[in-house]
Amino acid sequence: MSPDRSIVKQGIADAVPLFVPAIPFAFVIGVVIVDSGISPVVGWSSSWIIFGGAAQLTLISLLGSGAAVAAAISAGLVVNARHLMYSAAMAPVFQHQPRWMRWIGPYLLIDQQFALAMLRADDDRRTFRTYYLSSGLVFWTMWQITTVVGIMLGPIVPVSWSLEFAVSILFLGLIVMGIDKYPKLIAALVGAGVTYLSAGMPNRAGLLVGAFVGILVGTIAERIRE
């Protein structure tokens, strides 16, 4: 087997198990698209235009719930702001890559891809590129397929199941699994509490207020901890 082929195989083998946790997100996105009244094709286009589960779920749930479009877009963008960290961390590695790779790389830079790519930062350029594109294409292809399956399942799932509540459960799982120090717990509790208190604000703008205050208080708690 040529070295390239073995790297491609390695990229695929590493990506497949990491995709498994994303499957429920893909299904729920599909169902929520059907629920939201957005045209299924437009809803699904978010899988390749955005290619990011949390932002897709946020945007589509909010559009479907009658939030103002500006509030829905802002929330979707804020959810994905964490990718700035990935971009900064990967920038030195990508400086050795050809221009086309620097344009394609960010598109594939989802959470799982970042986790895998950081482990490969010391590979030679060609090896890194082969590995990055292999694992990235696995994530991308599986994401497109599983969200389509979700959209096909959507009309079959009875409304009485209230499957839109699954979005909240999935987000709760993301929060709980991401909390590795108490300032993050504080950020989460404050974010929820302030959003609750500003529930009366028009167009669900309270969400952005809650998110902002949560980030602020979490940052202050981190300063105190240090």
Add this chain to the structure above:
Amino acid sequence: MTDLLAIIAVGTGTYLSRGVFILALANKKIPDSVLVALQFVAPAVLSALIVALLIDSDGNIAIGVAEVSAFVVGGAVAYKTRNHILTLITGMGVFWLVRALI
């Protein structure tokens, strides 16, 4: 049409947030204070979203025993197993069960 434009807006923003340092600012460092704040984006925004999604169109919070039970059990399962599929199954299971009982 509005939906598609909203998706394109978030898609463009997402691409830029993933690409800005790789494409343009490779030699620039994110200030430490911003890096500290970025860690709290996910927990603060996601929890705010959970609450926002439970607010009905009149601005009232539509949360009852079923939702709270599902959060407690789902949160515990997420903490113990760190498994999204198990979290979803138990959370929704408790939600449906409690809703059927009351």
